[in-house]
Amino acid sequence: MMYSEKVMDHFMNPRNVGAIEMADGVGDVGNPVCGDIMHIEIKVEGNVIEDVKFKTFGCAAAIATSSMVTEMVKGHTLEEAERITNRTVAEALDGLPPVKMHCSNLAADALHEAIKDYMKRQQG
Amino acid sequence: MKTIYMDHSATTPVAPRVFDAMIPYYNDVFGNASSVHTPGQKARQAVEDARDKVAALIKASSQEIIFTAGGTEADNQALVGYMHANDHRGKHIITSAIEHHAVLDTCEHLRKQGYDLTVLPVNSLGVVEPQVLKDAMRDDTVLVSIMHANNEIGTIQPIRELAAITHEGGAVFHTDAVQSFGKLDINVRDMGIDMLSASAHKLYGPKGIGCLYLNKKIKLAKLLHGGAQERNRRAGTENVPGIVGFGVAAELAGENRLESETRLTALGQRLQNGILERVPHSRLTGHPALRLPGSVSVCFEFVEGESVLLMLDSYGIAASSGSACTSGSLDPSHVLLAVGLPHVIAHGSLRLTLGHNNNDEDVDYVLDIIPRVIEALRKMSPLYAGAGGVA
Numbered sequence: 001m002m003y004s005e006k007v008m009d010h011f012m013n014p015r016n017v018g019a020i021e022m023a024d025g026v027g028d029v030g031n032p033v034c035g036d037i038m039h040i041e042i043k044v045e046g047n048v049i050e051d052v053k054f055k056t057f058g059c060a061a062a063i064a065t066s067s068m069v070t071e072m073v074k075g076h077t078l079e080e081a082e083r084i085t086n087r088t089v090a091e092a093l094d095g096l097p098p099v100k101m102h103c104s105n106l107a108a109d110a111l112h113e114a115i116k117d118y119m120k121r122q123q124g
Numbered sequence: 125m126k127t128i129y130m131d132h133s134a135t136t137p138v139a140p141r142v143f144d145a146m147i148p149y150y151n152d153v154f155g156n157a158s159s160v161h162t163p164g165q166k167a168r169q170a171v172e173d174a175r176d177k178v179a180a181l182i183k184a185s186s187q188e189i190i191f192t193a194g195g196t197e198a199d200n201q202a203l204v205g206y207m208h209a210n211d212h213r214g215k216h217i218i219t220s221a222i223e224h225h226a227v228l229d230t231c232e233h234l235r236k237q238g239y240d241l242t243v244l245p246v247n248s249l250g251v252v253e254p255q256v257l258k259d260a261m262r263d264d265t266v267l268v269s270i271m272h273a274n275n276e277i278g279t280i281q282p283i284r285e286l287a288a289i290t291h292e293g294g295a296v297f298h299t300d301a302v303q304s305f306g307k308l309d310i311n312v313r314d315m316g317i318d319m320l321s322a323s324a325h326k327l328y329g330p331k332g333i334g335c336l337y338l339n340k341k342i343k344l345a346k347l348l349h350g351g352a353q354e355r356n357r358r359a360g361t362e363n364v365p366g367i368v369g370f371g372v373a374a375e376l377a378g379e380n381r382l383e384s385e386t387r388l389t390a391l392g393q394r395l396q397n398g399i400l401e402r403v404p405h406s407r408l409t410g411h412p413a414l415r416l417p418g419s420v421s422v423c424f425e426f427v428e429g430e431s432v433l434l435m436l437d438s439y440g441i442a443a444s445s446g447s448a449c450t451s452g453s454l455d456p457s458h459v460l461l462a463v464g465l466p467h468v469i470a471h472g473s474l475r476l477t478l479g480h481n482n483n484d485e486d487v488d489y490v491l492d493i494i495p496r497v498i499e500a501l502r503k504m505s506p507l508y509a510g511a512g513g514v515a
Contacts, residue, residue, distance in 0.1 A: 003434075008434075011431070012438060017503065028506075032466075033467040034448065034467075035447060035467070036428075054504075055505060055509070056504055057426065057427070057504075057505040057506055059447070060430060060431055060434050062428070063431060
């Protein structure tokens with residue numbers, strides 16, 4: 001198999017799929033033309049990401065990285081979440097096939113968009 | 125877990141009778157078919173018997189069959205060999221947008237060498253309309269290459285009409301028949317085919333062996349140099365076991381074709397209709413009637429093909445897709461784009477191609493699993509909720 005066991009586990013049993021009622025921040029990345037769209041919602045209490053959910057259209061790598069990033073940030077501070085990169089998500093999954101590193105490894109970007117959205121709402 | 129193999133357009137298992145026929149040519153009858161001695165002549169006889177069988181399947185004469193290392197080589201040999209030997213007559217080649225890359229990339233290679241290339245569009249069912257070819261023919265058109273049946277969407281082309289138009293324009297007609305050889309009735313004379321490519325492993329023969337049918341009247345330049353094999357048209361020691369296997373596979377295909385066509389068409393129809401009934405937001409790709417027996421190709425909205433394949437694989441179902449992730453590029457299959465599907469729909473393609481070992485029970489199983497897999501993936505898809513699906 002081209003994917004690690006961890007990728008397959010997160011693909012077959014994705015964590016934190018769904019939506020959050022009254023989410024505090026929402027992030028979207030990707031586009032339908034290239035075949036990957038990620039949507040992440042976060043609930044923030046104080047400085048901590050209390051809850052996080054995702055929905056992803058894409059290949060196994062896209063779904064697994066989305067699932068993994070939610071697991072990595074749930075219960076962690078916003079600062080910790082901001083330090084997560086697409087690369088660290090891929091590493092947490094024991095790597096991705098080279099061809100997937102660019103096209104389907106966008107979960108951290110989606111998370112950062114959600115945090116940015118949260119920050120904007122706080123200021124507004 | 126039992127494997128339900130539904131990817132017969134990718135490759136097929138070697139039929140037991142084919143396998144048994146090949147074995148002696150690896151050891152007992154190992155001679156080089158070019159040798160004068162008895163072991164060599166026994167190998168020669170086996171090669172020529174196989175050639176007769178392959179020729180008989182498409183009503184060609186045996187001298188018109190050149191064995192190659194597969195369909196890709198046959199396509200390369202036909203296109204490059206023909207243009208290099210005949211470009212004094214003209215430099216224009218016509219092909220279609222839905223060809224296999226063995227043809228498309230070879231045509232592109234020729235274009236870079238200075239030949240002129242026209243790539244014909246297809247209609248939404250994947251058919252090259254004869255009038256479109258007629259309009260594209262020029263005084264300097266010397267070669268037209270249009271596949272018999274498409275590997276992804278199964279659509280069968282109106283070969284007779286396309287070949288007739290080609291001949292009216294004074295050009296030669298090649299068809300990549302890798303998917304149809306042994307499955308559809310082919311008569312090269314009646315259909316007006318001048319060159320035809322085929323591959324054994326699509327018809328329960330071994331991999332690494334194929335052939336080019338070449339009408340006697342046509343001159344080709346050699347692609348491989350270094351020997352006078354295949355009547356000085358293809359150098360290299362003959363793959364005797366492979367050729368023997370191809371011969372038996374062709375013979376079996378001829379014996380079983382009608383029965384197999386009827387059975388696989390019915391089975392494929394049931395699978396296709398079952399999927400379209402059970403899965404909302406799904407559509408057929410390719411022609412609803414003029415398609416390869418047992419070839420089912422559909423697109424599911426809101427999901428991506430590779431995800432579908434991997435989930436089906438977890439249930440033991442082997443299928444394929446034309447999504448970008450499975451094509452190794454960022455674009456989905458050129459065939460799905462050529463029939464006018466938007467990228468986002470083409471990403472959700474699934475191809476199930478049935479074969480001899482599939483039965484009603486397999487179809488029932490797959491019809492039970494597919495809706496579950498699609499529903500599971502749609503629940504994860506941000507595109508689905510917006511389309512009125514259950515979030």
